[in-house]
Amino acid sequence: MIRTANLRKIYTTDEVETTALNNVNIEIKQGEFVSIMGPSGCGKSTLLNILGLLDNPSDGELFFLDNEVAKYSERQRALLRKENIGFVFQSFNLIDELTVTENVELPLLYLGVNTADRKKKVTEALERMEIMHRANHFPQQLSGGQQQRVAVSRAIVGNPKLILADEPTGNLDSARGDEVMSILTGLNEAGTTIVMVTHSPTYAEYGNRIIHLFDGHVVTENYKEKF
Amino acid sequence: MIRTANLRKIYTTDEVETTALNNVNIEIKQGEFVSIMGPSGCGKSTLLNILGLLDNPSDGELFFLDNEVAKYSERQRALLRKENIGFVFQSFNLIDELTVTENVELPLLYLGVNTADRKKKVTEALERMEIMHRANHFPQQLSGGQQQRVAVSRAIVGNPKLILADEPTGNLDSARGDEVMSILTGLNEAGTTIVMVTHSPTYAEYGNRIIHLFDGHVVTENYKEKF
Ligand SMILES: Nc1ncnc2c1ncn2[C@@H]1O[C@H](COP(=O)(O)OP(=O)(O)OP(=O)(O)O)[C@@H](O)[C@H]1O
Numbered sequence A, B: 001m002i003r004t005a006n007l008r009k010i011y012t013t014d015e016v017e018t019t020a021l022n023n024v025n026i027e028i029k030q031g032e033f034v035s036i037m038g039p040s041g042c043g044k045s046t047l048l049n050i051l052g053l054l055d056n057p058s059d060g061e062l063f064f065l066d067n068e069v070a071k072y073s074e075r076q077r078a079l080l081r082k083e084n085i086g087f088v089f090q091s092f093n094l095i096d097e098l099t100v101t102e103n104v105e106l107p108l109l110y111l112g113v114n115t116a117d118r119k120k121k122v123t124e125a126l127e128r129m130e131i132m133h134r135a136n137h138f139p140q141q142l143s144g145g146q147q148q149r150v151a152v153s154r155a156i157v158g159n160p161k162l163i164l165a166d167e168p169t170g171n172l173d174s175a176r177g178d179e180v181m182s183i184l185t186g187l188n189e190a191g192t193t194i195v196m197v198t199h200s201p202t203y204a205e206y207g208n209r210i211i212h213l214f215d216g217h218v219v220t221e222n223y224k225e226k227f
């Protein structure tokens, strides 16, 4: 599904150059559930943004579904992204001017799904996340945890091949957090590949493998027999 | 310090009326450290926004430092807020166009602190939160956890009488989370009153009391002998 070779990402500002990722070599196979952990600022979101084709690496190679994409343009990346990837952003990235329904519907519009099917799939996703009662609210009218559940609904509504989730339970109490994890596990058992960043050791264990990042490089990987 | 009497908050949108808080009667004494817990959407942030004079209740009374403030105007509330309260928002609310230093400096500008003292206090707060190396970055150039540490720095820089913190460790790994808690505990021991919303049972225990909310009302309060 995804493979990186000596991946590097360097951010430059007027003052300083930050190496967010340094020689990262990982492979994520179709159908895996991989967790990523590491201290604040170690490069987890940066890695997820690159794996999700939202940003280009500074150096190195990135293979996505057998294409080498490290130097793809935004247009080329957008096409691959819309057809294959669902994303839960760490800061939700909901569109304030759109209602909950319209936010969750967006991925289906890109896929050209018709109105009746869109309505059905959106309702299904909102009910699954128990946020249907807020369907006509705007993001600013929701609590932090409710916004996070809308973000997860949007990521799963198009039934993508790959879900990239950046701390999908960060704003949730443990009951809601467990619900999100059981939904992700269910999707993974049905064949969806999942890469999840988390600070929770308990939730990291849901994956069949944990990649630990530190200061921009992979320090260890823990395997369970599953793969 | 703060007392509420039959506090209610109702949000109305075109479609529906939501009672976010219903007959909340709580008192927070000077020097206490109180935690608030409850499921997603139960009214924690709404309560903190009202206690922090950022929003007016729909009904009931609110006493802040012996003033009855439920019907105060925004101007009156802003004055009391700027002089007494430090706030850590659940969604950070950092100003994107300002650097980390300028964001943290803001409360001191409102208090009329001179340039030299501002610089000294800002440096102290950033060093305490181990984020000094990002002083000239903009919020968009920081990781989620780094933004959260900036938000905590801004809340403590003016040494306010009261700190209201809405999940101050939500985006942090356990090491950084523990650091924030030890800073809050230190401030509390020096006399700062703290009200903290958290989903973490471990961190909730740092308070001398835990208020549990459910569907907009207080269901239980757990006391330790301290007060
Ligand atoms: N501006 C608003 N307009 C309408 N309803 C709102 C608004 N803000 C919050 N609500 C509703 O009020 C209720 C309480 O929200 P609040 O943000 O206080 O929850 P919370 O306990 O902080 O939850 P979380 O743990 O998810 O952050 C929720 O049901 C939410 O949908």
Ligand SMILES: Nc1ncnc2c1ncn2[C@@H]1O[C@H](COP(=O)(O)OP(=O)(O)OP(=O)(O)O)[C@@H](O)[C@H]1O
Pocket: A011, A012, A013, A018, A019, A020, A038, A039, A040, A041, A042, A043, A044, A045, A046, A047, A090, B134, B140, B141, B142, B143, B144, B145, B146, B171, B172, B173
């Ligand atoms: N746009 C940017 N410009 C400059 N530096 C950046 C930018 N975005 C991130 N960084 C830096 O790159 C490093 C990695 O950031 P990243 O967001 O990937 O961390 P993270 O592991 O997700 O942390 P957290 O757990 O706090 O979310 C950080 O040191 C951060 O300051």
Ligand SMILES: [Mg+2]
Pocket: A044, A045, A046, A090, A166, B143, B144, B145
């Ligand atoms: Mg991150």
Ligand SMILES: [Mg+2]
Pocket: A143, A144, A145, B044, B045, B046, B090, B166
């Ligand atoms: Mg909240």
